[in-house]
Amino acid sequence: MRTSIILGAVTALAAALLIGPAGPASASSTADHQSRHRADRVCAVAPAGQAACQALVQVDAAGAPAATASPSGLGPTDIRSAYALTSSSSGGRTVAIVDAYDDPTAAADLGVYRSQYGLSACTTANGCFRKVGQTGGAVPRTNAGWAQEISLDLDMVSAACPDCKILLVEAKSASFADLGTAVNYAATQGVVAISNSYGGSDSASSSAYNHPGIAITASTGDGGYGVESPASFGTVVAVGGTSLSKASNTRGWTESAWSGAGSGCSTLNAKPTWQTSVTQCSGKANADVSAVADPNTGVAVYDSTAYQGSKGWMVFGGTSASSPIIASVYALSGNTSGYPASYTWAHSSSLNDVTSGSNGTCSTAIWCTAGTGWDGPTGLGTPIGTTAF
Numbered sequence: 001m002r003t004s005i006i007l008g009a010v011t012a013l014a015a016a017l018l019i020g021p022a023g024p025a026s027a028s029s030t031a032d033h034q035s036r037h038r039a040d041r042v043c044a045v046a047p048a049g050q051a052a053c054q055a056l057v058q059v060d061a062a063g064a065p066a067a068t069a070s071p072s073g074l075g076p077t078d079i080r081s082a083y084a085l086t087s088s089s090s091g092g093r094t095v096a097i098v099d100a101y102d103d104p105t106a107a108a109d110l111g112v113y114r115s116q117y118g119l120s121a122c123t124t125a126n127g128c129f130r131k132v133g134q135t136g137g138a139v140p141r142t143n144a145g146w147a148q149e150i151s152l153d154l155d156m157v158s159a160a161c162p163d164c165k166i167l168l169v170e171a172k173s174a175s176f177a178d179l180g181t182a183v184n185y186a187a188t189q190g191v192v193a194i195s196n197s198y199g200g201s202d203s204a205s206s207s208a209y210n211h212p213g214i215a216i217t218a219s220t221g222d223g224g225y226g227v228e229s230p231a232s233f234g235t236v237v238a239v240g241g242t243s244l245s246k247a248s249n250t251r252g253w254t255e256s257a258w259s260g261a262g263s264g265c266s267t268l269n270a271k272p273t274w275q276t277s278v279t280q281c282s283g284k285a286n287a288d289v290s291a292v293a294d295p296n297t298g299v300a301v302y303d304s305t306a307y308q309g310s311k312g313w314m315v316f317g318g319t320s321a322s323s324p325i326i327a328s329v330y331a332l333s334g335n336t337s338g339y340p341a342s343y344t345w346a347h348s349s350s351l352n353d354v355t356s357g358s359n360g361t362c363s364t365a366i367w368c369t370a371g372t373g374w375d376g377p378t379g380l381g382t383p384i385g386t387t388a389f
Contacts, residue, residue: 036296037058037059037066037295037296037315038058038059038063039056039057039058039059039295039296039298039317040056040057040059040063040065041055041056041222041318042055042056042057042145042146042148042149042307042318043055043145043146043149043174043198046174046199046200046201048200048201049175049176049177049200050173050174050175050176050200051100051174051175051176051179051198051199051200052174052198052199052200053099053100053145053146053149053174053197053198053320054149054197054198054199054219054221054222054318054319054320054323055148055149055152055197055316055317055318055320055321056222056260056295056298056316056317056318056320057148057295057314057315057316057317058295058298058314058315058316063308064308064309064310065148065307065308065310065314066310066314066315067310067311067312067313067314068312068313068314069312069313070313071116071300071302071313072300072313072315073298073299073300073301073315073316074159074244074292074297074298074299074300075117075159075299075300076117076119076158076159076160076162077117079156079159079160079292079299079325080159080160081252081253082244082251082252082253082292082382083160083291083325083329083382083383083384083385084383084384084385085160085161085329085332085383085385085386088161088332088333088385088386089163089332090161090163090164090328090331090332090334091163091334092163092164092165093164093165093191093192093193093331093332093334094164094165094166094167094189094190094191094192094331095157095161095164095165095166095167095191095192095193095194095195095324095327095328095331096166096167096168096169096186096187096189096191096193096194096195097150097153097154097157097166097167097168097169097194097195097197097324098169098171098179098182098183098186098194098195098196099146099149099150099153099168099169099170099171099197099198100140100143100146100170100171100172100173100174100178100179100198101140101141101142101143101146101147101170101171101172101173101174102139102140102141102142102143102147102170103142103146103147103150103151103168103170103305104142104147104305105147105303105304105305106131106147106150106151106154106168107123107124107129107131108304109151109154109302109303109304109305110122110129110151110154110155110158110166111123112302112304113151113154113155113158113301113302114158114162116302117158117159119158119162120162120163122158122165122166127165128165128166129165129166129168130165130166130167130168131168131170132167132168132169132170132185133169133170133171133172134169134170134171134172134178134179134181134182134185135181135182135185136185136189139170140170140171140172140173141172142305144305144306144307145307146174147303147305147307148301148303148305148307148314148316149197149198149320150168150170151301151302151303151305152197152299152301152303152316152318152320152321152324153168153195153197153320153323153324154166154168154324155299155300155301155302156299156321156324156325156328157195157324157327157328159299159325160324160325160328160329160332161328161329161331161332164328164331164332167186167189167191169182169183169185169186170182174198176200176203176206176229176230179196179198179208180206180208180209181208183196183208183209183211183216184208187211187214191214192214192215192330192331192334192336193214193215193216193217193327193328193330193331193336194211194214194215194216194217194327195217195218195323195324195326195327195328196209196216196217196218196219196230196236196323197218197219197318197319197320197321197323197324198218198219198320199218199219199220199221199228199229199230199231199262200228200229201228201229202227202228202229202232202266202267202268202269203229203232203268204268204269205229205232205233205234205235205268205269206230206233209230209233209235209236210233210235211235212235212337212338212339213336213337213338214336214340215237215326215327215330215331215336215340215389216230216235216236216237217236217237217238217239217323217324217326217327217330218230218231218233218236218237218238218239218323219231219239219262219318219319219320219322219323220238220239220240220241220261220262220263220286220287220319221260221261221262221319222241222260222261222262222293222318222319222320223260223262224259224260224261224262224359224360224368225262225263225264225359225360225361225362225367225368225376226262226263226264226360227262227263227264227265227266227267227286228262228286229266229268229269231262231286231287232266232268232269232283232284232286233269233284234269234270234271234272234284235272235339236341237288237289237326237330237340237341237344238284238285238286238287238288238379239287239288239289239290239291239319239322239323239325239326239379240257240258240261240262240263240286240287240288240289240290240293240319240322240376240377240378240379241257241258241260241261241290241291241292241293241294241317241318241319241321241322241377241378242255242256242257242258242261242290242291242292242293242294242322242354242357242377242378242382243255243256243257243258243292243293243294243296243297243357244291244292244294244297245297251352255292255352255354255378255382256354256356256357256370257354257356257357257358257359257369257370257375257377257378258293258294258317258357258359258377259294259357259358259359259360260293260294260317260318260319260359261287261290261293261319261359261377261378262286262287262319262359263286263287263359263367263368263375263376263377264285264286264362264367264368264376265279265280265281265282265283265284265285265286265364265367266281266283266284266285266286267283268283269283269284270282270283270284271283271284271285272284272339272341272342273342274339274341274342274345274346275288275345276345276374278366278373278374279366279374280364280366280367281364281367285367285374285376286376286379287376287377287378287379288341288344288345288379288380289326289344289351289378289379289380289381289382289383289388290322290326290354290377290378290379290381290382291321291322291325291326291382291383292317292321292322292325293317293318293319293320293321293322294317295315295316295317295318296317297317298315298316298317298321299315299316299317299321300313300314300315301313301314301315301316302314326383329383329386329389330389332386332389333386333389335386335389340389343388343389344380344388344389345380347387347388348373348374348380348381348388349388350384350385350387350388351380351381351382351383351384351388352381352382352383352384353372353373353380353381354370354375354377354378354381354382355370355371355372356370357369357370357377357378358370358377359376359377362376
């Protein structure tokens, strides 16, 4: 069952999932310029040993995904403009997407999205798109909720990196064991980045997510302040979330920390050598970097595997959107030797520093409140082209 997020809810989880930035309003708050929408989780909160997808979808008055015949929300031109990616090219590098279960309409839906926005075709026939099961064989059973997650991931790679090839690896379940198997397979397929738009409670690092030379990104979560894995693994680029909207400034955009972005300090995983003392954390700190994740300033996605009776164009958010965007930026840079997060930490001045917004209350303010330099919800900031990647 889907967990509904209703504005004004009083539980901590619902408050963390409210769309739009939390905390005192400021001049840069995107909530000042956006109408609010209800949004629901696509996947239920995961039990121990399993992961939940981190997609949030805007819903209608009945609580079903708000599907329309034409797109609204941010499209590829917006994503590339906001993050200065318009002139970047990957040269045909491959981004892998790892998710659970099968999206039977993945290839067709990807075609609709790319055609709508005038992007070149990315199909199995032309070698741009490939879908396999967790070890390269048959795909698993269908799950319509995860199918929406998959559509979001494929569309965000297309938006940020139109010339990237895409490998979709579908785990047979949402267990970390199966998802890890899928990551290990993806790492053998010549990819430069692997995006993981899912998470569960903080856990000890897994070797499945340790592949030097590949940018392995993971969502920090959609429940506000709190640590999730695999983003908390030291070998993973933890991707937080922002609210993003157009503005009449030099950049043309403004960002603040999204109230739902996960963050914090892992008590189970050691601090990577490239994370500095600025995190005030003895373990791995989430996030490293960030991108748009607020469903209130969300992205357009096309999905035709009906879920709760809905299919078509929808508006999504969650750190499920930001993880594949950041994976695609690493693919555009091609600079993924060693552990790519270390390069980003060494070039933090080449990022948009997000300095307003909060995702909750915490004992160490920097873990949940955005400010100058690194902070938990947005990490070091968001891309300005590929210079920091």
